[in-house]
Amino acid sequence: MSQLYLILFYYLFLGVPVVTSAFAAADDLWPAQSYKSCNLSCPFINITRTGTASPGLLFLAPGNSTTFTQNPTIFDGGELVWQGQPTGNVSNFLPQTLGSQQVLTYWAGNESLAGSGVGSIHILNASYHEIHTVTLAGNETWVSPFLVKFPSYIDKHEILITEDGTILVTAYNATRMDLRPFNGPKDGWIQDSLFYEIDVASNEVLFRWSAVENLSTIDPKESVRKMDGTLEGSSQRMPWDYAHINSVARYGDDYLVSFKCLDTIYLINKDGSVKWKLNGRTGGDFELGQGTQFIAQHNARIQSRTDDIITISLHNNGVSCNETYVFPSNGLLLDVNIKTKKVTLNRKLIDSQDLVSAGARGNYQALPDGYAMVGQGIVPKFEEYDEDNNCIARSWFGLSDSDGSYTAIKSNWIGTPQAGPDVFARSVGGMSTLYISWNGATGVESWEVSTGSKKDELKFATTVPKSGFETKIELEEVATFVSVKAIGGPNHGRVSDPINVVRIKGKAKEGPVKTELKK
Numbered sequence: 001m002s003q004l005y006l007i008l009f010y011y012l013f014l015g016v017p018v019v020t021s022a023f024a025a026a027d028d029l030w031p032a033q034s035y036k037s038c039n040l041s042c043p044f045i046n047i048t049r050t051g052t053a054s055p056g057l058l059f060l061a062p063g064n065s066t067t068f069t070q071n072p073t074i075f076d077g078g079e080l081v082w083q084g085q086p087t088g089n090v091s092n093f094l095p096q097t098l099g100s101q102q103v104l105t106y107w108a109g110n111e112s113l114a115g116s117g118v119g120s121i122h123i124l125n126a127s128y129h130e131i132h133t134v135t136l137a138g139n140e141t142w143v144s145p146f147l148v149k150f151p152s153y154i155d156k157h158e159i160l161i162t163e164d165g166t167i168l169v170t171a172y173n174a175t176r177m178d179l180r181p182f183n184g185p186k187d188g189w190i191q192d193s194l195f196y197e198i199d200v201a202s203n204e205v206l207f208r209w210s211a212v213e214n215l216s217t218i219d220p221k222e223s224v225r226k227m228d229g230t231l232e233g234s235s236q237r238m239p240w241d242y243a244h245i246n247s248v249a250r251y252g253d254d255y256l257v258s259f260k261c262l263d264t265i266y267l268i269n270k271d272g273s274v275k276w277k278l279n280g281r282t283g284g285d286f287e288l289g290q291g292t293q294f295i296a297q298h299n300a301r302i303q304s305r306t307d308d309i310i311t312i313s314l315h316n317n318g319v320s321c322n323e324t325y326v327f328p329s330n331g332l333l334l335d336v337n338i339k340t341k342k343v344t345l346n347r348k349l350i351d352s353q354d355l356v357s358a359g360a361r362g363n364y365q366a367l368p369d370g371y372a373m374v375g376q377g378i379v380p381k382f383e384e385y386d387e388d389n390n391c392i393a394r395s396w397f398g399l400s401d402s403d404g405s406y407t408a409i410k411s412n413w414i415g416t417p418q419a420g421p422d423v424f425a426r427s428v429g430g431m432s433t434l435y436i437s438w439n440g441a442t443g444v445e446s447w448e449v450s451t452g453s454k455k456d457e458l459k460f461a462t463t464v465p466k467s468g469f470e471t472k473i474e475l476e477e478v479a480t481f482v483s484v485k486a487i488g489g490p491n492h493g494r495v496s497d498p499i500n501v502v503r504i505k506g507k508a509k510e511g512p513v514k515t516e517l518k519k
Contacts, residue, residue, distance in 0.1 A: 030399045035470045036435040037422040043397045045078040051392030054371045056410040061093040063402045072106045080469040082440035091156040091406040107156045116172040117156035127418045143174040157246040174239040184233040193245035211243045217274040225261040225321040258300040261321040265300045291345040299363040310336045315362035328355040331364040331374040351391045363407040375408030382408035415440040425482045426502040432475040443489020451479035455498040
């Protein structure tokens, strides 16, 4: 759907202003940050703050419409902290806890045009070493739209580690079915939505659930994604994705499961039965109160639970699967009374000064002290809100849908990389210039520099406070070799390997450390 159409829709039919200045012409490119000390590049984050944000680092897997790569990336505000190497398409980059250990998790694999994926889950420790790879293979007769076989069939939509050392994941499987009851072909194909609970250590499947095996409760007739006049359902390459599972979380013996194209959240028991359903348009088993409607939701989570009320957070995308309805995306916190069967609005988080409609992905993250993050998924934007629902920080990190990140998460993190600091140094005209960075290290306060004419005879030269991801240091000497030591934090005392200083004749041309990429 074009940007112009959205502008007219919001203005004429909804009566709200839409700020679109963050999107530029198709031939423009979003500026990128690059560095002299290492071969890394990441997008600038354009942050507009109107209040004090909560502490924590930012976890994104931004697409890059310039280089067509995708990396799990950690930022501190707009400064890079760590970037992993691209391993194909990357999604759902999250800091989590496995046992008593802080870990990083992300999905990597192949994505279909319909928005599903086949791949595996990668789990890294605080040193950024991969300690587990979770896969899903031989337990099903897998049929994918890609028409080829894969070593793992985990979908990209969900990665959630439980306190029991298990992980919840989703999967899609094309299945033969007579689709005539749903205005489809007799020899049709339906996209099954499945979820699994897998033991991380052994990769053993502990629980499995299939939507196609529960059609009496997960009814295809309730889907907003119709087959009428389309090719969906006609072939293995284009199965009818009537449900489109996109999140699952376990609470005791129950699983909270979200289906985008049904506009519905289900509570499913471990015996496979459905306890209740909450439909964002009709209410399902509940009566919707004012402001509680939602469309094509993502990232449904239970934030609190009593005998009477379950409080559920979600990203309300506002763009239906068939694009019949298009509304501004927002974050919702809903109080679901399971006794009175009524739903009331607890919080609605929307950036009224800069509305967007995210047709896919997105998340709602509850932060300490009543703060919250809303990631806009396919739209390269995220927002932070205070306890009074004020948008206190809005951030853009791209121009187009291909620049987005499935989630935008804020969290504390302590990084202790195995590799040491990176240094580039050059000398010209009686001066030496150093560029120092350390991919993944947290807590470094300053850099202690040593220089000398021999690698094994370096002497202390100066100490300079760390500045951003890459620190530039000027020395009034022509050094032959240099090394640096990290001061402060969990990586205190780590020393780089001595490097040879590059000597340049004449006057050096200072290139920008941060460059704006252009065609």
